[in-house]
Amino acid sequence: MALSGTTQNGTSNEFGDLNLSITGLGVEYPPYLLEPSDLDTLCKRHYAESPAVRAINNYTGIDTRSAIGTVDHPMANMDRAPTIEELCAVFLKDGVALAVTAARKALHEAQLSPSDITHVVSTTCTNSANPGFDHFWRIGKPAYGSEPGARKLISGQEGQGVSGCVGDQQFVGEKRAGQHLGFDVHPLGWKVVLSPRVPKLAAAVVEPAFNDLISTIPNLPPNYKNAADFDWALHPGGATILSGVERAMGITPEHMRASYDTYINHGNSSSATIISVMDRLRQKDMDEIAPGGKVKDFVVGCAFGPGIAVETCILKRNMNHVRRTLVTTGQVTPPETESEGSRSEGEGELEADIQGMKDKGEKLSNTLSSVHPEVPEQGDSLTAALNGVDLD
Amino acid sequence: MALSGTTQNGTSNEFGDLNLSITGLGVEYPPYLLEPSDLDTLCKRHYAESPAVRAINNYTGIDTRSAIGTVDHPMANMDRAPTIEELCAVFLKDGVALAVTAARKALHEAQLSPSDITHVVSTTCTNSANPGFDHFWRIGKPAYGSEPGARKLISGQEGQGVSGCVGDQQFVGEKRAGQHLGFDVHPLGWKVVLSPRVPKLAAAVVEPAFNDLISTIPNLPPNYKNAADFDWALHPGGATILSGVERAMGITPEHMRASYDTYINHGNSSSATIISVMDRLRQKDMDEIAPGGKVKDFVVGCAFGPGIAVETCILKRNMNHVRRTLVTTGQVTPPETESEGSRSEGEGELEADIQGMKDKGEKLSNTLSSVHPEVPEQGDSLTAALNGVDLD
Numbered sequence: 001m002a003l004s005g006t007t008q009n010g011t012s013n014e015f016g017d018l019n020l021s022i023t024g025l026g027v028e029y030p031p032y033l034l035e036p037s038d039l040d041t042l043c044k045r046h047y048a049e050s051p052a053v054r055a056i057n058n059y060t061g062i063d064t065r066s067a068i069g070t071v072d073h074p075m076a077n078m079d080r081a082p083t084i085e086e087l088c089a090v091f092l093k094d095g096v097a098l099a100v101t102a103a104r105k106a107l108h109e110a111q112l113s114p115s116d117i118t119h120v121v122s123t124t125c126t127n128s129a130n131p132g133f134d135h136f137w138r139i140g141k142p143a144y145g146s147e148p149g150a151r152k153l154i155s156g157q158e159g160q161g162v163s164g165c166v167g168d169q170q171f172v173g174e175k176r177a178g179q180h181l182g183f184d185v186h187p188l189g190w191k192v193v194l195s196p197r198v199p200k201l202a203a204a205v206v207e208p209a210f211n212d213l214i215s216t217i218p219n220l221p222p223n224y225k226n227a228a229d230f231d232w233a234l235h236p237g238g239a240t241i242l243s244g245v246e247r248a249m250g251i252t253p254e255h256m257r258a259s260y261d262t263y264i265n266h267g268n269s270s271s272a273t274i275i276s277v278m279d280r281l282r283q284k285d286m287d288e289i290a291p292g293g294k295v296k297d298f299v300v301g302c303a304f305g306p307g308i309a310v311e312t313c314i315l316k317r318n319m320n321h322v323r324r325t326l327v328t329t330g331q332v333t334p335p336e337t338e339s340e341g342s343r344s345e346g347e348g349e350l351e352a353d354i355q356g357m358k359d360k361g362e363k364l365s366n367t368l369s370s371v372h373p374e375v376p377e378q379g380d381s382l383t384a385a386l387n388g389v390d391l392d
Numbered sequence: 393m394a395l396s397g398t399t400q401n402g403t404s405n406e407f408g409d410l411n412l413s414i415t416g417l418g419v420e421y422p423p424y425l426l427e428p429s430d431l432d433t434l435c436k437r438h439y440a441e442s443p444a445v446r447a448i449n450n451y452t453g454i455d456t457r458s459a460i461g462t463v464d465h466p467m468a469n470m471d472r473a474p475t476i477e478e479l480c481a482v483f484l485k486d487g488v489a490l491a492v493t494a495a496r497k498a499l500h501e502a503q504l505s506p507s508d509i510t511h512v513v514s515t516t517c518t519n520s521a522n523p524g525f526d527h528f529w530r531i532g533k534p535a536y537g538s539e540p541g542a543r544k545l546i547s548g549q550e551g552q553g554v555s556g557c558v559g560d561q562q563f564v565g566e567k568r569a570g571q572h573l574g575f576d577v578h579p580l581g582w583k584v585v586l587s588p589r590v591p592k593l594a595a596a597v598v599e600p601a602f603n604d605l606i607s608t609i610p611n612l613p614p615n616y617k618n619a620a621d622f623d624w625a626l627h628p629g630g631a632t633i634l635s636g637v638e639r640a641m642g643i644t645p646e647h648m649r650a651s652y653d654t655y656i657n658h659g660n661s662s663s664a665t666i667i668s669v670m671d672r673l674r675q676k677d678m679d680e681i682a683p684g685g686k687v688k689d690f691v692v693g694c695a696f697g698p699g700i701a702v703e704t705c706i707l708k709r710n711m712n713h714v715r716r717t718l719v720t721t722g723q724v725t726p727p728e729t730e731s732e733g734s735r736s737e738g739e740g741e742l743e744a745d746i747q748g749m750k751d752k753g754e755k756l757s758n759t760l761s762s763v764h765p766e767v768p769e770q771g772d773s774l775t776a777a778l779n780g781v782d783l784d
Contacts, residue, residue, distance in 0.1 A: 084476065085578045128520045128582070130575040131698035183522040186477045187579030190520070306523035 026105025029066035061239040065267040068094040091127040108326035123271045203244030231296040235303035236263035254291040274303040418497025421458035453631040457659040460486040483519040500718035515663045595636030623688040627695035628655035646683040666695040
């Protein structure tokens with residue numbers, strides 16, 4: 001894919017001029033899949049007195065979440081909460097292994113070796129490590145470069161999944177909407193700050209960001225004007241964020257098919273998720289449920305960050321690209337499980353999943369409306385979760 | 393200043409071609425200066441039984457360290473160590489204020505307004521905050537850009553000082569030498585991993601990094617070949633790192649005059665320090681003690697990071713640059729103190745300071761040799777401190 005965007009001084013960027021391409025993408029999720037019933041088991045162990053938490057778990061619209069262990073993982077079964085130091089140790093062991101595998105997949109597709117890489121950019125909200133995973137990976141002789149030939153490896157790591165892509169980045173149209181989402185340090189790990197207004201704010205901020213972005217790319221084909229003319233790779237921050245953006249932008253779940261599929265099968269993996277969505281969107285079975293059966297040449301990439309900030313970009317598909325898939329040996333992390341693979345096989349199944357997820361969301365909304373007629377402006381993360389946000 | 397470097401694929405970069413310049417630099421230290429006697433007071437309060445810690449404090453070669461408070465600051469006088477959460481709160485209050493002031497200075501010199509900025513890069517080893525300080529600063533409409541006209545604000549924040557520069561960056565010649573320096577999370581803050589081999593490793597890695605860098609810039613004037621032909625802006629990680637690089641590279645303290653001056657007057661402010669050194673190097677009084685009275689047109693920038701990693705760049709001075717200095721009101725942070733200003737007035741004083749620092753280092757080395765004939769390969773941070781490393 002090639003990326004386009006705009007500059008602060010109003011000059012426009014052509015896809016060719018920018019010379020930015022994603023030449024390889026790699027995604028690696030941990031091997032275990034947890035269903036709502038598994039999380040219910042965990043909740044009962046630690047929060048037996050909080051039926052509300054257990055109820056929410058059934059309304060997220062997430063069928064399975066990828067995890068580094070089962071509900072019997074020692075870290076999830078201590079007689080106290082793990083400390084930030086203990087969480088760091090698990091991250092460095094399991095997170096780094098996932099990042100290395102994802103990076104290898106991306107490099108394989110791009111036909112590059114680690115020594116070709118001049119610049120590594122990684123992102124995570126789950127840990128802080130100095131040196132970072134690139135140190136453990138020991139990629140030849142890394143160096144920063146800004147010349148057109150520079151090859152950069154962009155990678156994300158989260159508790160639930162890891163994604164990587166080779167290419168470059170251009171984010172534009174960032175809008176800020178107050179501090180409603182954050183992650184600050186605490187002796188027990190990074191604590192999420194999550195306002196119940198996140199879904200509404202996120203949905204509202206996408207339209208101006210999209211309009212700003214489109215206005216700076218004058219040479220798009222004439223049939224790419226409105227949101228529904230594009231495919232969408234939206235960060236699936238939660239069920240109500242997906243449905244809110246749909247309503248705000250006049251698009252359908254089919255436009256965001258890869259966002260739904262990723263969310264339903266793996267949940268929200270925070271900053272790494274957008275790369276997973278982009279990887280999913282290019283897979284053959286996703287084309288079958290494109291709106292009106294027509295796969296779009298241009299894709300809107302859209303992700304949310306702390307603040308809230310929203311970052312958008314336009315990607316152009318490379319239809320001639322031959323995808324080279326690296327078969328992993330399973331030595332670093334086990335290969336994807338059977339149930340994960342079978343999840344995304346057919347058109348009918350995903351559409352049924354999306355409908356099921358929407359029904360659940362509506363039911364939860366109705367229940368909430370009768371219990372809490374007004375969502376408070378500021379609330380705790382429980383309220384936010386009740387609104388269908390999946391912890392960023 | 394303009395920057396130069398090289399690419400992984402062997403193509404060379406000319407200063408003009410790269411189109412990268414630092415057009416503004418801003419540095420802001422917190423208002424208090426702590427002397428070794430102040431730290432001794434603190435040590436006696438909390439570690440009365442550890443005379444070794446107190447002794448080291450007299451051998452760092454640091455006359456004063458910049459601090460956000462006196463030894464009576466509440467955070468330094470609790471009946472327990474502060475938690476990572478409490479440290480985060482202090483950082484967000486005092487660190488963000490310093491970063492904003494430093495950024496304003498840099499913007500003022502560059503004659504830019506916040507809305508001109510397309511990209512903010514910030515660095516710190518002292519905290520993790522999402523959103524970061526740029527959120528609080530609320531700079532117009534930030535966006536990433538890679539086109540030549542993009543203006544980026546690079547900023548660093550540390551416990552002791554804050555630096556900022558407007559420009560772009562190019563790091564090359566990164567060499568890795570095992571994990572001897574790190575910062576990982578802990579309920580009581582980021583814990584330093586510091587091996588006693590850091591000074592030796594750091595000194596040893598600079599020569600190959602410098603040689604790699606020089607070999608990729610073929611069009612330097614013929615009188616810029618060896619290390620001593622350049623001025624040096626070296627990260628002052630500790631007294632023995634400075635003296636070790638001197639020996640390894642055949643350069644004098646006068647080549648690294650700004651590194652010594654920054655270290656002696658403010659200590660090591662971690663990742664932000666290199667920007668302070670660059671800002672100090674361009675000041676008039678520094679020119680008076682240039683080697684042989686000759687200020688060099690080209691400067692080697694060299695900093696160390698976790699791993700250890702070393703990053704080097706070549707900067708070309710802009711002799712025609714007229715520096716615009718922002719007079720701060722003192723509302724955000726008090727202006728520099730009298731003692732800080734008087735520190736760097738004359739040639740004689742700094743040279744005497746450097747000599748005094750070296751004498752102390754030698755005395756400590758001799759003492760250590762008689763007590764510990766061999767420095768262990770792996771040791772605790774106390775041993776490292778005894779070797780003249782100032783906590784990264």
